[in-house]
Amino acid sequence: QVQLVESGGGLVQAGGSLRLSCAASGNNFRINAMGWYRQAPGKQRELVATITRSDSTNYADSVKGRFTISRDNAKNTVYLQMDSLRPEDTAVYYCNTRALSPVAIWGTVSDYWGQGTQVTVSS
Numbered sequence: 723q724v725q726l727v728e729s730g731g732g733l734v735q736a737g738g739s740l741r742l743s744c745a746a747s748g749n750n751f752r753i754n755a756m757g758w759y760r761q762a763p764g765k766q767r768e769l770v771a772t773i774t775r776s777d778s779t780n781y782a783d784s785v786k787g788r789f790t791i792s793r794d795n796a797k798n799t800v801y802l803q804m805d806s807l808r809p810e811d812t813a814v815y816y817c818n819t820r821a822l823s824p825v826a827i828w829g830t831v832s833d834y835w836g837q838g839t840q841v842t843v844s845s
Contacts, residue, residue: 723748723749723751723823723834724746724747724748724751724753724819724821724823724832724834725746725747725748725834726744726745726746726817726818726819726834726835726836726837727744727745727747727836727837728742728743728744728815728816728817728836728837728838728839729742729743729744729839730742730743730839731815731839731840731841732840732841732842733842733843733844734807734841734842734843734844735843735844736807736808736809736843736844736845737806737807738807738843739803739804739805739806739807740804740807740841741801741802741803741804742758742801742802742804742815742817742839742841743799743800743801744756744758744799744800744801744817744819744836745797745798745799746798746799746819746821746834747798748823750823750824750825751821751822751823751824751825752821752822752823752825753775753795753798753819753820753821754774754775754819754820754821754822754831755772755773755774755775755819755820756772756773756793756800756817756818756819756820757769757770757771757772757773757791757800757817757818757819758770758771758772758791758800758802758815758816758817758818759815759816759818760811760813760814760815760816760841761813761814761816761838762810762812762813762814765813767816768782769782770782770785770789770791770802770815771785771789771791771802772791772818773791773792773793773800775795777792777793779791784810785804785811788804788805788806788807789802789803789804789805790802790803790805791803800817800819802815804841807841807843808843809843809844809845810843811841811843812841812842812843813841814838814839814840814841815838815839815840815841816835816836816838817835817836818833818834818835818836819833819834820832820833820834821834
């Protein structure tokens with residue numbers, strides 16, 4: 723099992739910045755991709771950004787040029803630097819990881835989710 727703990731959400735004015743962090747912990751696992759998703763009230767959860775173990779990144783068009791995803795493999799941590807925030811970025815942000823556990827031939831790759839952190843951008 724892999725546990726994800728997010729931090730860094732909050733309230734910020736439009737044009738401001740926030741940095742989200744997500745640390746993965748558990749026993750006998752290896753993280754492959756990590757990413758961030760968000761869900762606004764009344765909307766479906768959507769991808770924000772993902773990053774592979776080799777640092778290949780992918781962003782939603784709505785956040786390109788404003789958000790930056792990065793990771794620290796040694797700490798099993800992923801970050802989301804959010805700049806030039808807009809009111810439409812308001813949502814609960816969820817950390818996601820796809821991990822192999824246990825690290826063995828018989829291990830399985832599964833998706834794990836954090837509990838979510840609220841980001842509110844005021845106009």
